[in-house]
Amino acid sequence: MINIPKGTKDILPKESFKWHKVYDVTRLLARKYNLKEIATPTFEHTELFVRGVGESSDMVNKEMYTFLDKGDRSITLKPEGTAGVARSVIENSLYADALPLKLYYITSCFRYERPQAGRLREHHQFGVELYGADTAVSDIEAISIAMDFYKQFGVEPIVRLNTLGCEKCRSNYIEKLKEYYKPHLHEMCEDCRVRYEKNPLRILDCKVASCKDITKGAPRLLDCVCDECKAKFNNILSLLDSVGIKYEVDDRLVRGIDYYTNLVFEFYDTDKTLGQSALGAGGRYNNLVGDLGGKPTPVVGFGIGIERLLNYVEAKGKNIENNENVDYFVVSMVDNPYTLQVVKYLREKGYNVDFDLLERSVKAQFKYANKINAKYTITIGEDEKKSGKLSIKDMSTGQAEYKKLEEI
Ligand SMILES: [Zn+2]
Ligand SMILES: [Zn+2]
Structure with a gap:
């Protein structure tokens, strides 16, 4: 048997509805806040991250998936989302359009970390980047989007912030x-x-x-x-x-990435038992675009890890509702053509409909309908087919009624 690589995770069918919720929420926020989606490649030239994220950061130094491709180019799987977006903004002169540019993305990020720290080597991030404004209201806009994102999942972390000046x-x-550090070196x-x-x-x-x-006295x-x-x-x-956003000033917060200037922030839960690591983070990076060779442009943004969000939501006892269950499961005792016609009719009406592909017994069909949490079953026997009135059973109450297909 071939196993999944260390530090990676499948999104299994039974939990994919949670990811759909994440996508739905990002689209909802995009509409509310007038954000436009941007997608950049999974890999970039290594130099982008060395120059953008910074040579002295752990992310670039120790954690990147870097390799030479067959053309001897140094390629890196993106460890974070910001640098790729900046590259694209510069390359496509997106900042020549109306400013501010308000962008969002969901992307895979790759970091070679020790998996025992509960960190994944491939994780996903929801990120937002606001280009072109160097104002306090744009900082508030970025933090507000992040807080609204959390709110859609029923959680409300606190924002810890600091200024790097x-x-x-x-x-x-x-x-x-x-x-201060010199006499303590x-x-x-060794890293320090x-x-x-x-x-x-x-x-x-x-x-x-x-x-x-030693840092305590710094x-x-x-x-x-x-x-x-x-x-x-x-x-x-x-x-x-x-605007009623709860925050704490944390004057030790510096963030492990070189591109930050002025404002930096992280999101935490106030319940310390949920761990000390940030749920999401961001800040202002006014030098990033210039450092990458673009026209100097201020940017504020953040990234939120999706896997960490889903773990957090679960740890807080908040359920993500699964509304992807089947509306109607058609239990059939009659010939296939009629069954297929009923199924097709209901699907064309926009319902989420399923039926038995294994041609099993009625009992087995009901068992399956139960297992997949169908809201209603529609049973078709010879009588129903003749009369055109179908037996519709509410699976939560067990109550059944007869209805014509057109009345559903
Ligand atoms: Zn200053
Ligand atoms: Zn140290």
Whole structure:
């Protein structure tokens, strides 16, 4: 037997209705918020992620599925959705159209992670990218879309946010961080010593206990941002208040990706027993398009992992309703032509209809109708065929009535 590759998952028929709900919700949000769908390839040139996501990030350093194709080009399965969209926006000059560009996608993401951490090597993300606006209301719009997405599943996480400040205050902060960490370097993990040189902000993200301890005393970002950045951030907070979105300021939040500037945010549940990892995350990346060679354009966006969302919804005891069950199951004791005509008639009326393809006994047909949770059965015997009145049984109450086909 050939098994599924480590860290991947089938979407089995019995749970596919949950994914359809996800697609339905994204389409609903697209209409509500005037978002347009964009789809980019599963793989891109490796350089896109090295330049876009950043060489010093774990995602690029350790987790990418990278290979040489037969033309000796370095190809990478996309580890996240943002860089591919940015590439497409630049390549197709989408930002030459009316701004803002409001985009969404659902995509597979591939990361070579240790599966025991409960993380998948292929997972799916719902992502939104708002191009062209560098305003607090566009930040609020992005967070609102994410919150509405969660709400459609009956859950309401909290948003934790922070500002990384502008370039000026960030380089200021990095100076202070380096100063602080320098005497501690020998006590810190090997990764952090590399981070110290390449991207000291990333040290704040380190999960190693000794590093975490040292980080407790590190200078706080919010204390180091300039007045303008602080005012911007406070404006976002007051706008969140005005639309009733619950948030916490987390001044250790930096996100493990290089492209963020200013606002960063993550979604968590307040119930700590549900785990400490973020349910979704996003922020502002005003330098990404310019870094990739496009016309500098501000962007704010987020990504939400679908598998994590579905686990979260289940952990909160919220059911996703399965409304894909069969409306009518036709139980037949008569010749096939009449059965097929009844089935065809009902399907043309738009009902979800099924019947027995195995030509089994009536008892077996009812058993099957029960198993697939058919809402109604329609039984056709010789009498029904002659009179044209069919026996319709409500499977939840067991009550039956006779109706002409046209009356259904
Ligand atoms: Zn600043
Ligand atoms: Zn460390």
